[in-house]
Amino acid sequence: MKINLILLILLLPVLAGAQTEVRILDARSEEPIPYMFGKASNQRSYVSDEQGIMMVSVDEETEMVFSHVAFETAQFRIPASGQITLRMDRADNTLTEVVVTSFESERPLLVHAGAISRVAESELYRFNETSMVHAFNTKPGIRVEERAPASYRISIRGSSLRSPFGVRNVKVYWNDMPFTAADGTTPLNILDLSNIENTEIIKGPAGSIYGAGNGGVISFTSKQKITDNRISTDLNVGDFGLVRYRIGVDQQLENGGISASYAKQKSDGYRDHTAVDREVFQIAGRFQPSEKQNITTQLLYSDLYYELPGALTAAQLEENPRQARPGSADQNASIGLKSMYGTFAHEYRFNPNFHNKTSLYINTVDFENPFNLDYKKETQFSYGGRTSFTLDDTWGNIPVRVIGGGEYQLAKTAAQNYGNRGGRADTIRFSDDLITTTAFLFQQIEAELTDRLLLTLGLSENFSSYDITRNIDALTGTPSAALRRFDPVVVPRIALSAKLNETSAVHGSISSGFSPPTIDEVRTNEGTINLDLEAERGINYELGYRGSYKQGKVNLDVTAFYFKLDETITTFTNEQGVVLFRNAGATDQKGVEAFVDYALVRSQLSFVQELKLTHTYTGHFFTFANYRQGENDFSGNDLTGVAPHTLVNQIDVRTQPGFYLNFTHQFVDEIPLNDANTVYQDAYHLMNARMGWRRNLGTAWDLEIFAGAENLLNATYSLGNDLNAFGGRFYQPAPTRNYYGGIKVGLKY
Structure with missing residues (x-):
């Protein structure tokens, strides 16, 4: 036994x-x-x-x-x-765990002395995956407008005041490459969401490291690590003829990997004459030749076409919000944009304490823009690069990080403006050769004065110029030339961060900023070359607090700021409907931005694994400090295009079987649409929801099925208005309640 x-x-x-x-x-x-x-x-x-x-x-x-x-x-x-x-690896659920690389310094967000928001890939996928608009609009101080599908305008702390179209006054990077062109404009709409994995947004002037732009900096990164051999595909469908599909391949190599993706998106649009058709192809290679080196190469090709419906008057809006502005369809008002963007980045670590990052790019653009009043064609070739050296050292008993480098960009553009006869280019009006250059050097020192106190001193020296050669001028019949070199601008920044304990910190900063006019503001569509337009200059004072509580279940981020802007550039429209620009004195911009999230449930063993609530509040109390135009005195008026109050509430639920729910509510206060403050967009509530199921099926397959709805309350609103519009054409109505759904499949091989 x-x-x-x-x-x-x-x-x-x-x-x-x-x-x-x-x-x-x-x-x-x-x-x-x-x-x-x-x-x-x-x-x-x-x-x-x-x-x-x-x-x-x-x-x-x-x-x-x-x-x-x-x-x-x-x-x-x-x-x-x-x-x-x-x-x-941690999933970065708390402020102490989130690591950001803003201001060229990789540190936990908790100790960064600046107003920084991070948009993770998962936040982009809380909504319909056709644009980044709704995800960005959940962040305090940030508003992305989409007047028509693929027609973006970004406002960070009111920076869209001078942007009748496109992205201006905000510097954008993609994988550490300058994505904003040398002339100050940014073709943000050529990117598909599949080209973005993580986003960091600096709010307010960051010229000490990033050069021109009073609004702030947006830094996109695409997928950086290839951990598996994988094939994936997505399909998205929705109202208004929406179809989007994508296919991607990741292939590991011995010392790196290659990834490629193709995405196509089409829709008819909510309004008449708002169709969009975009194709984006990206291929990237990431290699590690040695322990000291990393090399990244990328090629991005985008072919974009979208129609411009134009703004409506209040009477037209009430009559039929889906109509286009009269004449837009007949004149084929639209934008065709083909762009090729190639990059090479090299990182070399000389020793554990000293390394260099250098990035180079070339870009070609073929741009065509028939509009109600004219027909514009441009071809552009540009190149540029950025390099930075970082040294970690000790001076006495004080650990320091010294950062220095520079950036240079040049763009050559052949631009022609024609008459528009029934949507086709007619007689040429003027033809220009444009050369735009911008460059700056930057230096920064970070000193850890104690184990809790971090001091940052930064400085940049900036140079920019426009060279315009008018080869054809149908009005005068005489060729001409114009050159504008802006005086070198020195932009300083001082910042201090103090940890109160291991999970909370306060920070403060004083930063200067400047923003020269873009080439589209100097050279306007009716033929004027406005060399008298001055660069905006501003100074920003900021104080903030960040903290995490209850083992990261509660996170709080609050910032208060005061931004004083001089030589503010504003827009106005002449009788022909052409948007023009002028300096408008000064503005006072006081604001509070707050973010809090808390996990009511966070348990791997329960049916509901996570139940999280997030709230953000933006209070922007912006006024014209000194603004006179002729006999009109707008001093003391609210800043055009800025809502004083914005509130966002989010609920996220994730369950053990794989079901999830994302719900978002946004309140936007009334927005002044002209400098005189006589026309406002009404306040509105916007509700969006997405639900779905995602699971790993064995070790090789993963699957997600989802469906969602936008504008659940069927609100009447504009996601972007025309400011100071002539003839009362202010309104660009956004879609009513609409639905979408899709499926994602991935296979590891």
């Missing part, structure tokens, strides 16, 4: 199947992770204990997927017996 019992004990592990002890640790802290969820290829599930130990029974080496609400989902190969230690 005793012999049988001993044999049974010895054979029990064999009868029960081999076991592997899986030890799961936090990759940063090396602390064990309890309640990690693991799923084997045989669909059997496991959960780690309080010591981070998971006992797994498998007959042979197998792939397992590990997931946890606070960590990135990952896949590992588990042996049939023995022990293995896994290290998991």
Whole structure:
């Protein structure tokens, strides 16, 4: 009897199947992770204990997927017996864990001395995946407008005042490359969401590191790591003839990887004459020739066409909000934009404390814009680059980080303006050759005065010029030339961050900024060359607090600022409907921006794994300080195009079976549409919702099915108005209630 019992004990592990002890640790802290969820290829599930130990029974080496609400989902190969230690990357749920690279310095967001918002990939996918508009509009201080599909305008703290169309007064980077052209304009609409994985937004002047732009800086990054060989595809359909599909391939190589994607999006649009058709192809290679080097190359090609319906008067809006402005369809008012953007980036680490990043790009653009009043054609070739050196050292007993570098851009443009006869180019009016250059040098020192106190001093020297050669001038019959070199501008910044404890900090900064007029503001569509237009100059004072509580379940970020802007550039429209520009004295811009999120539920073991609420508030109290135009005195009026109050509420639910719900409510206060403050857009409430189901099916397949609705309350509103419009044409009505749905499939091979 005793012999049988001993044999049974010895054979029990064999009868029960081999076991592997899986030890799961936090990759940063090396602390064990309890309640990690693991799923084997045989669909059997496991959960780690309080010591981070998971006992797994498998007959042979197998792939397992590990997931946890606070960590990135990952896949590992588990042996049939023995022990293995896994290290998991955090999912950046708290301010102490979110790492940002703004101001050329990679540090936790908690200790950065600046108003910085981060838009993660998951936040882009809370909405319909046709644009970034709604995701960006959940962030305090930021408003992205879309007057027609693919016609974007970005306002950071009121910076769209001078933007009748396009993105101006905001510097944009894509994978550390200047994406804003040398002339100050940014073709943001050529990007598909699949070209973006993470976004960092600096609000307010950041010229000490990034050059011109009083509004701020937007830095996009596409997928940086290729961890699997994978094929994926998406299909999106919706109201107003929306169809979007994408296919992507990731291929690992011995020392890096290659990824490629193609996306196509078409829609008829809510209004008449608002069709859009966009194709985007991207291929990227990432290589590590040695432990000291990283190389990234990318090629982006975009072919974009969208129609411009034009703005309506109040009477036309009431009569039929879906109509286009009379004449827009007959004149084929639209934009055709083909762009090729090639990049090369090299990072070299000379030693653990000293490294360099250098990025180069070339860009070609073919632009065609028939409009109600004229017909514009442009071809452009541009190139540029950016380099920065970073040294971590110790001066005395004080750790310091010294950053220095520069940026240079040049654009050559051949631009012609014609008459528009029934949507076709007619007699040429004027033809120009344009050369635009911009350059700056930057230096920055960060000193850790104590283990809780971080001081930053930054400075840049900026240079820019426009060279305009008018080869044909039908009005005067005489060729001419114009050159404008702006005086060198020095832009300083001082910032201080103080940690109150390990999970909270205060920060303050004083930063200067400037923004020269873009080429479209100097050279306007009716033929004027306005060399008297001055660059905007501003200074920003800022104070903020960040904190995390209850192990990251509650996060708070509050910023107060005062921005004083001189030589403010504003728009006005002449009797022919051409938008023109002028300097308008000064503005006073006081504001409060707040963000708080809290997890009511965060448990890997419960049916509802996460229930999170997020609230953001923007209070922008902006006025003209000194603004006279002829006999009109607009001093003291509210700043045009800015809502004084904006509130966003979000609910996010994620369940263990894979079902999820994202709900968003946004309140936007009334917006003044002209400098005289006699016309306003009414306040409105906007509600959007998306629900779906996503799961890993075994170790190779992943699947997501989703559906959503926009403008659930069927509100009447404009997502972007024409400011100071002639003839009362202010309104660009946004879609009423509409629905969408889609499916995503991925396969690892």
